Amino acid sequence: MSWAQRAARNILPLSHEKSDLATALREWRYEGGFHDLEAPDADCELCDHPDIRYQFEIRNGLTDARLQIGSECINRFGIRATGGDGEDLDAAGTRSKVSRDRRSLIEKARNKRVIIALVALSQADSEFSILSFINYHQDRGAFTPKQLATLLWRFEKFQVPIDVHDFKLTIRRGREKTQLSEMADWQIERLTPAMSPTQRQFLATLKARRG
Numbered sequence: 001m002s003w004a005q006r007a008a009r010n011i012l013p014l015s016h017e018k019s020d021l022a023t024a025l026r027e028w029r030y031e032g033g034f035h036d037l038e039a040p041d042a043d044c045e046l047c048d049h050p051d052i053r054y055q056f057e058i059r060n061g062l063t064d065a066r067l068q069i070g071s072e073c074i075n076r077f078g079i080r081a082t083g084g085d086g087e088d089l090d091a092a093g094t095r096s097k098v099s100r101d102r103r104s105l106i107e108k109a110r111n112k113r114v115i116i117a118l119v120a121l122s123q124a125d126s127e128f129s130i131l132s133f134i135n136y137h138q139d140r141g142a143f144t145p146k147q148l149a150t151l152l153w154r155f156e157k158f159q160v161p162i163d164v165h166d167f168k169l170t171i172r173r174g175r176e177k178t179q180l181s182e183m184a185d186w187q188i189e190r191l192t193p194a195m196s197p198t199q200r201q202f203l204a205t206l207k208a209r210r211g
């Protein structure tokens with residue numbers, strides 16, 4: 001069975017239109033409801049594709065039925081998203097709303113993993129003052145070079161499992177750039193997985209200046 005046949009089988013019984021897939025799809029909107037299952041273990045309710053982690057909800061305006069589907073399927077089946085004022089978005093507008101929402105889900109999940117790691121560290125390490133780190137991360141979504149170096153060292157010492165890529169570095173302020181430039185190469189080495197491409201470029205010019 002093709003993906004279009006599977007979609008027809010799933011969506012026609014829930015739509016006002018009972019025979020034509022294209023007509024039925026026009027009854028559905030993505031209105032901005034989405035959630036993170038935290039593991040890829042659901043099937044897309046439209047095309048049956050397995051291993052969906054981020055579910056996007058589409059709703060039929062005539063029957064009020066809802067389906068939880070993968071974000072790619074919104075674009076693939078040409079389902080329209082609803083904009084901030086309740087208006088229908090065109091294909092390009094839908095595409096950008098879906099990718100914005102998807103990025104925000106991924107960012108939220110990353111944020112959560114950082115907080116979980118900080119809490120685990122505070123339970124293992126009595127000298128770790130978690131609040132200032134949590135507050136800082138909530139304000140800026142990233143850590144200074146000094147904070148991150150401290151964290152990575154303590155995570156290792158207290159065997160808290162983390163993925164360095166979940167942690168972001170901020171070097172926008174002069175003070176933060178100075179912190180980085182004053183670090184030894186081996187310390188900087190440990191921070192690089194957390195760096196953005198622009199930050200790596202800055203690092204390269206820093207290293208060139210050092211000679």
Ligand SMILES: [Zn+2]
Pocket residue numbers: 044045046047048049069070073
């Ligand atoms: Zn799908």
